[in-house]
Amino acid sequence: MRVQQLLSDERPVDILRGKAGSVNNLAIGDWLRRLFLYVVLVVLSFAFALPLLWMISTSLKTDPQVYHIPPIWVPNPIRLMNYPEVLTQVPFGLYFLNTLRYALPSVVGVLLSSSLAAYGFAGIRWRGRDALFFIAICTMMVPFQVVMIPLYITFKHLGWLNSYKPLVIPAFFGFPYYIFLTRQFFLTIPSELSDAAWVDGCSPFMVYWRIFLPLSRSVLVVVGLFEFMAAWNNYLGPLIYLNRDELYPVALALRMMRSTFVEKLAWPYLMAASTMVVLPVILIFVIAQGFLVEGIALTGIKG
Amino acid sequence: MDTSAYVGLDFFIKSALEAEELVPCPLCPIGNFVGEQLTNTYDAVNYGDKTPEQAAKDLQDTVTTELRTQFPELAG
Amino acid sequence: MRILDSTAVKRQAIRSGRTRRQEIRNLTAGLLFVSPWLIGFLLWTIYPVLASFYYGFTRYDVVRSPYFVGLTNYTDLVVKDTSFHIALGNTLYLVIIGVPAGVVVAFLLASILNNNIKFRPAFRAMFFLPSIVPAVASAEVWRWVYNPRYGLINSIVTSVGFRAIPWLSSPALAKPSLIIINCWAQGTAMLIFLAALQDVPRSLYDASLVDGANALQRFWHVTIPMCTPAILFVTLTSLIGTFQYFTLGWLLTEGGPKQATEFYSIYLYRNAFQYFKMGYASAMAWILFIVIVVFTVIVFRSSARWVYYGGEAQ
Numbered sequence: 001m002r003v004q005q006l007l008s009d010e011r012p013v014d015i016l017r018g019k020a021g022s023v024n025n026l027a028i029g030d031w032l033r034r035l036f037l038y039v040v041l042v043v044l045s046f047a048f049a050l051p052l053l054w055m056i057s058t059s060l061k062t063d064p065q066v067y068h069i070p071p072i073w074v075p076n077p078i079r080l081m082n083y084p085e086v087l088t089q090v091p092f093g094l095y096f097l098n099t100l101r102y103a104l105p106s107v108v109g110v111l112l113s114s115s116l117a118a119y120g121f122a123g124i125r126w127r128g129r130d131a132l133f134f135i136a137i138c139t140m141m142v143p144f145q146v147v148m149i150p151l152y153i154t155f156k157h158l159g160w161l162n163s164y165k166p167l168v169i170p171a172f173f174g175f176p177y178y179i180f181l182t183r184q185f186f187l188t189i190p191s192e193l194s195d196a197a198w199v200d201g202c203s204p205f206m207v208y209w210r211i212f213l214p215l216s217r218s219v220l221v222v223v224g225l226f227e228f229m230a231a232w233n234n235y236l237g238p239l240i241y242l243n244r245d246e247l248y249p250v251a252l253a254l255r256m257m258r259s260t261f262v263e264k265l266a267w268p269y270l271m272a273a274s275t276m277v278v279l280p281v282i283l284i285f286v287i288a289q290g291f292l293v294e295g296i297a298l299t300g301i302k303g
Numbered sequence: 304m305d306t307s308a309y310v311g312l313d314f315f316i317k318s319a320l321e322a323e324e325l326v327p328c329p330l331c332p333i334g335n336f337v338g339e340q341l342t343n344t345y346d347a348v349n350y351g352d353k354t355p356e357q358a359a360k361d362l363q364d365t366v367t368t369e370l371r372t373q374f375p376e377l378a379g
Numbered sequence: 380m381r382i383l384d385s386t387a388v389k390r391q392a393i394r395s396g397r398t399r400r401q402e403i404r405n406l407t408a409g410l411l412f413v414s415p416w417l418i419g420f421l422l423w424t425i426y427p428v429l430a431s432f433y434y435g436f437t438r439y440d441v442v443r444s445p446y447f448v449g450l451t452n453y454t455d456l457v458v459k460d461t462s463f464h465i466a467l468g469n470t471l472y473l474v475i476i477g478v479p480a481g482v483v484v485a486f487l488l489a490s491i492l493n494n495n496i497k498f499r500p501a502f503r504a505m506f507f508l509p510s511i512v513p514a515v516a517s518a519e520v521w522r523w524v525y526n527p528r529y530g531l532i533n534s535i536v537t538s539v540g541f542r543a544i545p546w547l548s549s550p551a552l553a554k555p556s557l558i559i560i561n562c563w564a565q566g567t568a569m570l571i572f573l574a575a576l577q578d579v580p581r582s583l584y585d586a587s588l589v590d591g592a593n594a595l596q597r598f599w600h601v602t603i604p605m606c607t608p609a610i611l612f613v614t615l616t617s618l619i620g621t622f623q624y625f626t627l628g629w630l631l632t633e634g635g636p637k638q639a640t641e642f643y644s645i646y647l648y649r650n651a652f653q654y655f656k657m658g659y660a661s662a663m664a665w666i667l668f669i670v671i672v673v674f675t676v677i678v679f680r681s682s683a684r685w686v687y688y689g690g691e692a693q
Contacts, residue, residue, distance in 0.1 A: 037494055044491070045505035048563060052508070054531050055520045067529045070538040113415050120412030126405040136416065139424050143623045143671060145647050145664040147423065149657050150430035153441060173419020204408040233513040235626045240652060254515040255630060267523060274516040281511050289504060296567050297574035335653040339634075346637040350550070373440075373656070 052278070059083070059271035066267045082265070082272045089269070090257055092276065099249035102164035103231035109171030110178050110227040111220055117174045118182035119208045123194055133183070136176045144236070152240055166241045167234070171227070178223045181295065185219035186212060222295030225288055229281055250277050332374055337366050434661035441655060452662035463663070465638050466646035469554065473624055473642065474674070477558045478617045482610065485565040489572035490602070503573070510566030518630035521560050522547070547632055550639035557627060557640065568613045575609035576602065607686040615678060622671050643667055 058066060059082055061075040086092065121133045155166045189212060197207045213220075235251045242248060248256065254277050261269045285292060331337060344362045347353045353361070370377060410417070435452055437445035456463045488506050492499060509517070524531040525546035533543040546556040583601050592600065603610075625644040628634075634641040634649075647667070651660035 034496075037491070037496060041491060041496065041502050044488070045502055048509055049505055050531070051517070051520045051524050051563070052512070054524060055516075058523065069529065069534045071529075071531060071534045113419070116412050117416035120409045120416075124405050124409040124412070126409035127402070129409055132413065132417075136420070139420065141619060141671060141675060142424065142428060143619070143664065143667050145623060145644060146431050146661075146668050147427035149434065149651055149661050149664065150427035151423065152651075153430075153657070154427075156441065170419060170423050172415065173423065174416035179416060204412070208412070229511055233511075233515075235514055235630075236648075240648075251513055251515045254513075254519065258519070270519055271523065274519045277516045278512050281513065282508065285504070285508065285511055289500065293503070293507075293570055296570040333654065335649075339649065339653070342634075343638065350637055352637075373438075 055271050055274055055278075059268055059275050061268050063265050063268070079268070082268050083276070085265075086269050086272045086276070090253070090260060090273070092253070092273070094246065095248055095250045095253035098247060099232060099251075102167045102249065103228055105164075105168045106171035106231050107224050107227045109168060109173075110175060111224055113172055113174035114178035114182045114223055115213060115216070115220065116208070117179045118186050119204075119212055121179070122183045122186035123189075123208065123212060124204055136179060140176050140180075148236075148240065155241065161241055162243055162247060164247075167231070167237055175227075178227065181223055182216070182219055185216055189215055218291060218294065221288065221291050225284060225292060226295065229284065232281060332377070333366070333369055336369055340365055431661040431664055434658050435665050436662075437658040439657040439661075441657060445658065448658070452659050453666075456659070456662060456666065462638065462641065462646055466641050466643045469639065469641055470622060470624065470643040472554055473558070474618060474621050476554075477561050478614065478621050480558055481561055481565050481568065481617055482613055484562040485568035485613065486572050486603075486606070486610070488565070488569045489576055490598070492569075492573055493576045503570075506569055507566035510564040512564070514626040515630060517560065517564070518627055521556075521627075522631055525556055548636055550635070550637045553632055553635045553639040557631070560627060561621075568617070571609055571613055572606065575606045579605040604687050607682075608688060611678070611682050611686050615675060618674055618678065619671055622667060622674075 057073055057075065060078045060080065061072070062077075062079050065072050065075050117136075121129060121136075151166070152161075155161055160166050193211050194207045197211060198204075202210070233251065234249075235255075238249050238252050242252065245256070254273055257270060257273050261273075340362055344358045347358050347361075348355050434445060436447060436449060438448050438452075439445040492503055492506070496502070512520075525533075527533055527543050527545050527548060528537075530546075532546070537543050544552065546552050579602060583605065584597060587597050587601050623644050624642050625648065628640045628642045629645055629648070632640040634645055643663070644667075647660050647663045650656045650663060
């Protein structure tokens with residue numbers, strides 16, 4: 001029997017393991033292990049999703065149901081009216097628009113600046129390029145707190161406080177994290193393409209515009225998505241630069257709602273508002289899951 | 304309006320109708336600091352770290368020192 | 380000898396031909412492309428870093444102009460300010476306990492996902508979703524989950540008969556509660572580990588099987604060592620991020636019961652934007668910078684001993 005197995009195309013390792021040929025043992029042991037794995041996965045997924053499910057469940061409750069012990073999971077009746085009521089009690093649409101008003105320009109800024117700088121660091125060979133890139137990466141180690149105070153004072157003197165300029169304009173100058181991502185991607189574009197273009201007499205800008213940019217759609221999508229989500233979730237930035245209620249983005253507004261919704265239905269309203277804040281990010285994730293995962297993998301592998 | 308429910312409510316209702324000027328009291332320049340130290344004082348007493356008298360004395364000392372360092376011209 | 384000479388001469392000729400025109404052209408082009416970043420770097424990084432270094436030696440509330448006081452800020456912080464000590468201690472607690480906890484959780488999740496399972500994208504999504512939830516929203520949700528009377532956990536605990544657990548209102552439990560939330564949101568680290576795990580060559584696993592390793596030994600002696608570059612990367616970024624931990628601590632407990640969650644960044648924010656002691660806060664920021672650099676260097680130096688880069692024999 002051994003000889004027969006050896007002559008088959010079983011891997012030697014499987015034979016040594018004794019798995020080949022002992023079909024019954026293999027089947028049950030393997031099946032049990034896989035069942036255990038799935039059980040663990042389902043339990044963990046449920047545990048991780050629990051707070052979010054709880055949030056949605058609470059947002060559909062009426063006031064007494066919220067304080068019920070033991071906790072109610074599916075409220076009966078389901079109070080969908082909570083959502084429109086939150087939208088009328090608090091100018092949520094305004095806060096949404098505010099967030100978009102600084103998130104979208106900063107995405108555009110980041111796309112432009114990162115691709116330009118990354119091309120400079122990856123597509124052209126010049127002296128001091130890698131040293132300068134190393135310095136760029138080191139700036140990621142500087143904590144925001146160190147630059148936060150002088151930036152605040154500078155913006156105060158410039159009169160940029162209480163506007164979205166402090167949040168948008170730095171994006172047009174590049175953030176090292178995105179430059180790093182884009183540069184890693186540009187490094188994978190074969191140099192024969194740009195060399196051929198140079199031989200043909202293209203200026204570096206043409207090479208950038210005509211060759212590198214169209215090829216890097218995926219990494220640009222990743223950078224854009226990351227920046228949008230970072231801008232959507234940003235709390236400390238808007239906290240120190242914005243003081244007027246009408247300018248608040250969604251993050252600051254949610255914090256403010258904590259004190260607005262003090263009467264009955266406070267918790268359901270708060271949870272409904274939280275759900276609405278979370279929803280766009282989840283939608284983006286669902287649509288662009290592949291891109292996001294690939295982008296994060298890019299940072300880890302090459303980093 | 305029936306003001307007999309609470310003692311002294313009468314005074315406030317009447318003053319709201321009669322008052323003509325609003326004079327805001329001068330802000331304490333280290334107001335936020337005082338607020339935070341007050342929270343710490345409450346915590347210290349509630350969790351049993353200090354006696355109320357000790358906590359109040361510490362609060363007074365801390366706040367006065369802070370005022371003296373930050374705004375020597377006000378501390379007097 | 381002569382052949383070598385002529386090739387060497389040719390090489391020199393080519394290089395010097397490039398040096399004159401081509402390299403200068405490349406230099407200008409490169410600098411031009413990098414110039415937005417360079418200008419931004421000077422404006423938004425170099426200038427603020429130098430400015431805050433200067434402010435660290437002054438007394439500056441934004442209304443009056445800076446007033447030079449020498450090292451007073453630093454000495455006050457290190458010697459006299461008990462809140463500073465508490466803040467530093469809290470943040471170190473978070474770093475020393477929270478960062479390893481997060482890395483371990485992310486790695487374990489990635490390992491579980493690394494098996495041959497159906498619906499992997501769905502499970503991966505469930506584990507990743509918490510990390511992209513906006514901090515504000517997750518603060519509200521977890522504040523409700525941790526509620527001492529009606530929260531998710533305590534309502535179950537009390538209905539079974541135990542006493543309610545004061546998650547966020549007890550000085551002892553406040554920081555662990557925040558660490559739990561941090562471990563819940565380890566999605567991005569998990570994805571990095573997943574990519575690294577999938578890069579581990581199968582041949583190593585097979586070789587270890589021939590040597591008679593069971594699953595646990597395979598995990599410890601093959602999987603983990605081959606992933607050490609990713610572990611280093613995640614640890615470093617986690618470290619740098621955790622030292623600046625602000626949002627959840629501020630939103631959930633605002634410094635916490637008896638200053639239990641008064642983290643460095645929160646105390647800095649307080650000094651800068653509530654007490655308007657900008658000089659003092661700048662000194663704090665620079666101390667933070669130095670601490671981060673020291674920790675990063677320590678981790679990086681030690682990495683030479685425990686990180687295996689690809690291609691090295693195990």
